[in-house]
Every structure is written in structure tokens, then in C-alpha cells.
Amino acid sequence: MLAPIVSIQQVSKRFSSQKKQETVLEQISFDVHKGEIIVILGKSGCGKSTLLNLVGGFEQASSGSILLDGEEIKKPSKRCIMLMQNYALLPWRSVEKNVALALEGEKLTKDEMTERVVHYLGMVGLLDKRKALPHELSGGMQQRVAIARALAIQPEVILMDEPFAALDTFTRYYLQDELISIQQREQMTIMLVTHDIDEAIYLADRIFIMGANPGRIYKEISIKGAKPRNRADADFQHYRELIFNEFQFTSNKQQIEYNI
Ligand SMILES: Nc1ncnc2c1ncn2[C@@H]1O[C@H](COP(=O)(O)OP(=O)(O)OP(=O)(O)O)[C@@H](O)[C@H]1O
Ligand SMILES: [Mg+2]
Incomplete structure (x- = not known):
């Protein structure tokens, strides 16, 4: 396998105010390979935007490191662009x-x-x-x-924070298709954050499911099947169910690790 374009290594992020210190992300580690679409899926407040901001160089990790093509990300760069919501x-x-x-x-x-x-x-x-x-x-x-x-x-990497959240379903579907065809043509790497399970399955090569308090990766799921995918077929339903069940576990704040 080629060297990763983005490498997130044991990243934790704490925010401190006068009253308390909050750990928002804890021990996040994964690699993203060139040309992949990675989707980070999680409920509101679990730290998705914080993670993307770290990769974009807008915030610094409290511990751990994030590498872009082998070099530590210290500030925003044109090689890794954030698409604002x-x-x-x-x-x-x-x-x-x-x-x-x-x-x-x-x-x-x-x-x-x-x-x-x-x-x-x-x-x-x-x-x-x-x-x-x-x-x-x-x-x-x-x-x-x-x-x-x-x-x-x-850019080599585009970071997208809920890029289609404000749009109606039809426009969202249309733009999801457009994004897939542009990505296939341009071969850029995408890290996209969403809380929409269907969007995640439709777009992702791999989905990382995040749980909250503190934000961490609960599970990585590889989504098989050529794109564009059929939202009505059996494989899609299978992934939907799998992810839905996973969220019930994350709600219970259990940390579980098992293989599909
Ligand atoms: N600059 C900051 N200072 C202090 N706390 C912060 C800061 N940014 C985020 N947080 C806290 O970190 C947690 C995660 O926030 P974040 O915006 O990353 O969540 P999210 O998963 O993107 O949520 P949403 O789906 O609602 O956008 C929240 O509890 C939030 O209050
Ligand atoms: Mg957010």
C-alpha cells in the first residue's frame, strides 16, 4: 500500500476554559490514502468539526500528530483545503x-x-x-x-464539513453524484464529515464512526461496491442496518471493538 496522504496519529484535543478542561477528542488514529473518500460519521457534538479543523491546520492537537504527505500539519495550506458549511x-x-x-x-x-x-x-x-x-x-x-x-x-485533499446539510434531498443527491464524478476525474482525496448515514454509505470508501464524550473512533467500515451506488439495493440496506446498530451502542457509551 502507498504511503498515506494524511496520517492521524494518536491525536487528542482538549479545550480549557477558566472553569474546566474538556477532552473533545481522545486517541484518534487512522490513515487516509490518496484518492480515497473518507467519511467521518457521528452525532452532533462528538468532535467531527474539531477533527477536521485539526487536519486543516486551523487548530493544533493537544497531543499526537497529524501528517500531510509525511510532514506535520502546523498551519492551513493550499494542499489541504476546507470547504465551509x-x-x-x-x-x-x-x-x-x-x-x-x-x-x-x-x-x-x-x-x-x-x-x-x-x-x-x-x-x-x-x-x-x-x-x-x-x-x-x-x-x-x-x-x-x-x-x-x-x-x-x-488541492491534494479537500476537507468537507457537512457540505450538503443545508440543501433539500434532491439537490443533495444531485451534488453527491456530482462530487463522485468530479472526484473520480480529479482523483483528489476527500475527508467529509456528516451525520447522515445514507450520505456516508453513498459516498465513502471507508466510514469512521465516532462516539462522543470524549470523541473517539468506534469503528471503521469499508464500503464495497462501485459508485454511484444504489440506495435501494440489499448491500445498501445491510450497511444502513450495521451502522444504525452501531449508533445504538455508541449511545450507551460503551466502547466496543469487534470485527464484522
Ligand atoms: N473552540 C472551542 N472551545 C471550546 N470548546 C469547543 C471548541 N470547539 C468545539 N468545542 C467543543 O467540542 C465539542 C465538539 O464540537 P464539534 O464542533 O467538533 O462537534 P461536531 O461533531 O462537529 O458537532 P455538529 O455535528 O453539531 O457540528 C463540543 O462539546 C464543543 O462545545
Ligand atoms: Mg460540526
């Missing part, structure tokens, strides 16, 4: 200028920049909206602009 588009800038903004600081000529913006807006099907302002777009379209902006930077 609220899209974080600048409302006064057009769609194309929002995407171009991410490329400022890169050594690109004006033509190269335009080419890159057009390429990635085309990839998410929004070339005809390039002159529009964000408020003139639907939520799903705004999220596609945010995806184009992240892709334009050409």
Missing part, C-alpha cells in the same frame, strides 16, 4: 470573482487565471452563472461555486 462566498463579488479570489497569491497570468476559473465553473455546471452575484443563486448553486473555488486551488 456556509459556502463562505463574498456577496458583493460575482461567481467568477469568488472563484478567482482563491487563486490570488498563486503565480498565474490573467489568462491562466481566467482559464482555471472557467474550467472549474464548467466542471460544476455553472459557467452560464459566472457573472451572477451569490444571492442570485440557489443554495445548491452556491455550494457548487464553493466546490469550484476549492477545486480551482487544485
Whole structure:
């Protein structure tokens, strides 16, 4: 097996306030390989966003280390980009200028920049909206602009924190398919956080189920079967049941380890 692109090694994270110290993540360890879609699945408050923030370099682990391609992550880098849940588009800038903004600081000529913006807006099907302002777009379209902006930077890893949570079911399904086809074309690595079991099964190569208080990985499940997957078939139901049962265990705050 190739060396991991992201390696999370015995990571714990504590937050301290004047009153108390809270351990949010405890002894998290796993590797992510190039071209994988890893989904972190867990209930609200279990530490999913905290874990993603550590990988993105926005926070530092209290102990343990996180490596990107063998080097410790100490600050945010363009090799590993976070896709924000609220899209974080600048409302006064057009769609194309929002995407171009991410490329400022890169050594690109004006033509190269335009080419890159057009390429990635085309990839998410929004070339005809390039002159529009964000408020003139639907939520799903705004999220596609945010995806184009992240892709334009050409990162090796994209971190996604509940990227489709605010969208209706049909838009979510559509964007999940779009994400799979873009990922298969571009071969980037994705770490995605969700509390939606179906989304996890649909997208993931591997799912890590997290339990809370303190946040830790309870179970790793490899999802077999080519993508796009059929949400109605027997395999999908099997995984759904498996994961659902797992959550009942995590609710009891038992720490269990067994193999499927
Ligand atoms: N900067 C911080 N300072 C103190 N506590 C924090 C901080 N960030 C997160 N926490 C705490 O860490 C725990 C996990 O938060 P986190 O946002 O990672 O959860 P989550 O799994 O992403 O939840 P959700 O699904 O609701 O987004 C919570 O108890 C939260 O209050
Ligand atoms: Mg969160």
C-alpha cells in the first residue's frame, strides 16, 4: 500500500476554559490514502468539526500528530483545503470573482487565471452563472461555486464539513453524484464529515464512526461496491442496518471493538 496522504496519529484535543478542561477528542488514529473518500460519521457534538479543523491546520492537537504527505500539519495550506458549511462566498463579488479570489497569491497570468476559473465553473455546471452575484443563486448553486473555488486551488485533499446539510434531498443527491464524478476525474482525496448515514454509505470508501464524550473512533467500515451506488439495493440496506446498530451502542457509551 502507498504511503498515506494524511496520517492521524494518536491525536487528542482538549479545550480549557477558566472553569474546566474538556477532552473533545481522545486517541484518534487512522490513515487516509490518496484518492480515497473518507467519511467521518457521528452525532452532533462528538468532535467531527474539531477533527477536521485539526487536519486543516486551523487548530493544533493537544497531543499526537497529524501528517500531510509525511510532514506535520502546523498551519492551513493550499494542499489541504476546507470547504465551509456556509459556502463562505463574498456577496458583493460575482461567481467568477469568488472563484478567482482563491487563486490570488498563486503565480498565474490573467489568462491562466481566467482559464482555471472557467474550467472549474464548467466542471460544476455553472459557467452560464459566472457573472451572477451569490444571492442570485440557489443554495445548491452556491455550494457548487464553493466546490469550484476549492477545486480551482487544485488541492491534494479537500476537507468537507457537512457540505450538503443545508440543501433539500434532491439537490443533495444531485451534488453527491456530482462530487463522485468530479472526484473520480480529479482523483483528489476527500475527508467529509456528516451525520447522515445514507450520505456516508453513498459516498465513502471507508466510514469512521465516532462516539462522543470524549470523541473517539468506534469503528471503521469499508464500503464495497462501485459508485454511484444504489440506495435501494440489499448491500445498501445491510450497511444502513450495521451502522444504525452501531449508533445504538455508541449511545450507551460503551466502547466496543469487534470485527464484522
Ligand atoms: N473552540 C472551542 N472551545 C471550546 N470548546 C469547543 C471548541 N470547539 C468545539 N468545542 C467543543 O467540542 C465539542 C465538539 O464540537 P464539534 O464542533 O467538533 O462537534 P461536531 O461533531 O462537529 O458537532 P455538529 O455535528 O453539531 O457540528 C463540543 O462539546 C464543543 O462545545
Ligand atoms: Mg460540526
